[in-house]
Amino acid sequence: HHSRGCFQSMKASRVEVDSKVLGGAVLAIEDFDPEGDFASFEAQYASEHDPVYVSCKVPMENIAWAHALEAWGFQFIECQIRSAINLNAQFAIPSLPYQFARVENEQQLESVLDIAGETFTHDRFSVDPKIPKWCSGERYRRYLRQSFEATDEAVYRLYDPLSDAAVAFKSHRYVSANEVLLLQGGVSPRLRHL
Numbered sequence: 001h002h003s004r005g006c007f008q009s010m011k012a013s014r015v016e017v018d019s020k021v022l023g024g025a026v027l028a029i030e031d032f033d034p035e036g037d038f039a040s041f042e043a044q045y046a047s048e049h050d051p052v053y054v055s056c057k058v059p060m061e062n063i064a065w066a067h068a069l070e071a072w073g074f075q076f077i078e079c080q081i082r083s084a085i086n087l088n089a090q091f092a093i094p095s096l097p098y099q100f101a102r103v104e105n106e107q108q109l110e111s112v113l114d115i116a117g118e119t120f121t122h123d124r125f126s127v128d129p130k131i132p133k134w135c136s137g138e139r140y141r142r143y144l145r146q147s148f149e150a151t152d153e154a155v156y157r158l159y160d161p162l163s164d165a166a167v168a169f170k171s172h173r174y175v176s177a178n179e180v181l182l183l184q185g186g187v188s189p190r191l192r193h194l
Helices: 018-022 038-049 061-070 106-121 134-149
Strands: 009-012 026-030 054-056 101-104 152-161 167-174 177-189
Touching: 009 038, 009 101, 009 167, 018 026, 018 134, 106 134, 106 152, 106 167, 134 152, 134 167, 134 177
Parallel strands: 026 054
Antiparallel strands: 009 026, 101 152, 152 167, 167 177
């Protein structure tokens, strides 16, 4: 049995966007410690927040941690992979009938939000049988709006300049002056396999 101090490094932080979508406290466990007193830690965050959903990301190479969490009732839902791409050249695409530009106003954002609300079908919320299906699209819409409003993030759209209709989008967070972390990207479902 571990002392109370063993789980001091573990934290359960409220995820605001997800909490609003699910209508109750959604928590993300940070700094998971497989050797810690998880029972006491769980009792503490449950009593403090009364969560409706709790998630924890663990590195893939520590699959035993995922098994430890499953023993506590968690379900493995999603695998995320982070990769880096170095862009060394720009590509000319003048023959294509679309333009790619930053979303600058609410009208442009709305067409992007429409795509975000229906394009994702294999994310954590859409594949979890305990989450209502509509939550996934609403979650992405809210995260995209958050990116539009944040000073260190941006939303871009691929659009038809004749109709001004968006056909695809992406969002990112600025890591430095010449590096971004891609957050979301999606294509209108009606154009997905073109």
